[in-house]
Amino acid sequence: MRHLMSPLDFSVEELEKLMETAGDIESNPQKYAHVCDGKKLATLFYEPSTRTRLSHEAAMLNLGGSVLGFSSADSSSAAKGESVADTIRTISCYADICAMRHPKEGAALVASQNATIPVINAGDGGHQHPTQTLADLLTIHSLKGRLGNMTIGLCGDLKFGRTVHSLIHALVRYPHVRFVLISPEELRVPSYIRTDVLDQQNIEYEEVVRLEDALPSLDILYMTRVQKERFFNEEDYVRMKDFYILDSKKMELAPKDMYVLHPLPRVNEIAVEVDNDPRAAYFKQAQYGVYIRMALIMTLLNIEV
Amino acid sequence: MVKNTLNVGRISEGFVLDHIQAGRSMDIYKYLHLDKLDCCVAIIKNAKSNKMGKKDIMKIECPIDFMDLDVLGFIDHNITINIVKDEKVVDKKALHLPHEIKNIIKCKNPRCITSIEQELEHVFVLTDPEHEIYRCKYCEQKYDGRLRRR
Numbered sequence: 001m002r003h004l005m006s007p008l009d010f011s012v013e014e015l016e017k018l019m020e021t022a023g024d025i026e027s028n029p030q031k032y033a034h035v036c037d038g039k040k041l042a043t044l045f046y047e048p049s050t051r052t053r054l055s056h057e058a059a060m061l062n063l064g065g066s067v068l069g070f071s072s073a074d075s076s077s078a079a080k081g082e083s084v085a086d087t088i089r090t091i092s093c094y095a096d097i098c099a100m101r102h103p104k105e106g107a108a109l110v111a112s113q114n115a116t117i118p119v120i121n122a123g124d125g126g127h128q129h130p131t132q133t134l135a136d137l138l139t140i141h142s143l144k145g146r147l148g149n150m151t152i153g154l155c156g157d158l159k160f161g162r163t164v165h166s167l168i169h170a171l172v173r174y175p176h177v178r179f180v181l182i183s184p185e186e187l188r189v190p191s192y193i194r195t196d197v198l199d200q201q202n203i204e205y206e207e208v209v210r211l212e213d214a215l216p217s218l219d220i221l222y223m224t225r226v227q228k229e230r231f232f233n234e235e236d237y238v239r240m241k242d243f244y245i246l247d248s249k250k251m252e253l254a255p256k257d258m259y260v261l262h263p264l265p266r267v268n269e270i271a272v273e274v275d276n277d278p279r280a281a282y283f284k285q286a287q288y289g290v291y292i293r294m295a296l297i298m299t300l301l302n303i304e305v
Numbered sequence: 306m307v308k309n310t311l312n313v314g315r316i317s318e319g320f321v322l323d324h325i326q327a328g329r330s331m332d333i334y335k336y337l338h339l340d341k342l343d344c345c346v347a348i349i350k351n352a353k354s355n356k357m358g359k360k361d362i363m364k365i366e367c368p369i370d371f372m373d374l375d376v377l378g379f380i381d382h383n384i385t386i387n388i389v390k391d392e393k394v395v396d397k398k399a400l401h402l403p404h405e406i407k408n409i410i411k412c413k414n415p416r417c418i419t420s421i422e423q424e425l426e427h428v429f430v431l432t433d434p435e436h437e438i439y440r441c442k443y444c445e446q447k448y449d450g451r452l453r454r455r
Binding site for chain 2: 083084085102103104105106107109110124125126127
């Protein structure tokens, strides 16, 4: 039995197959409409989430399965002090697969060790959020037709943004990927990512502060939100939150075939006017998130079409 | 004139741990859970050593298949382990960094699931043998404590 804890759980070849299935789902949704008939997905969300929970549920419903679960710790037995291990042992009796979000890092791994059904890590604190990374990879692959040979700009909160860290880990496995890390000094990529991942694997990268300087050379621009909950004082957050605002004027500096991605939700970092630009791909990214989760559920349940 | 020496008798079966960094023997006593075992233990602190200047030595009298000494590889892999049977050294055990250590050190990351989950073992995994880096199995936080040889 297989689980998904980290985006690196799948090899490059397995990811290729997963994306191929997701691509076929996009082209032929009817072919997959009943492949999970009679199967149940449990969504165990110990902290609030809109898109991650709903996209998992949408994925299972699109496959013909059904869903059950809870959307906050208050409405689960965790409020009574039940352990993750006991919860998952019980849920294993009710469902065929589960997606878990938990505020504590490593919670999904504990679940996988005690489950008799596949467990999908749908976010464990600031640690991993693998299905977001899979959605990012599928989006880039679908829009550009490749995952190697490209320059990717990562912009905003590169210090606390776990999606950025996971994406870097996942993309360095492809040839000739170059990163432009765009952030204020205070929100630079942590040193362990620079030394242990980028330097160690001789990955080309540069760090810049001005978005305008980076834009002309990019194939992909991955924007991120400055996360209020990560700051210890309001003053620092207020100073950082509008550091980058991508607007139509800045988009004029970008190549015509560059795409803008964002894990959402956005706050101010992408002006609404950019939504109409054909290069704005962040809502498509949400759609790709459903396709890849459909492919993932099928893979973990060993369903082949 | 009497020489200023300290003699500790031979053991018939057990282990002699030599080349322990001076002052660390009580840590080893604790991590091998020797306080819970009903066996004879001799601890020699600050013994003279040509190689180390000062060192600690421990003699533990117990059946040789009785104790898991792998944790010593994590604490200090320079320790020499002599295995004694019938009052003779029958083998020497080389120490390596263990791939995984359980319930020896605790994860200090307050955001880690180990901070709240009952009965969950604290497991650290050797992720970088070259730099001897251990990370929590659950949250991947690097172990940054002072248990290991300094």
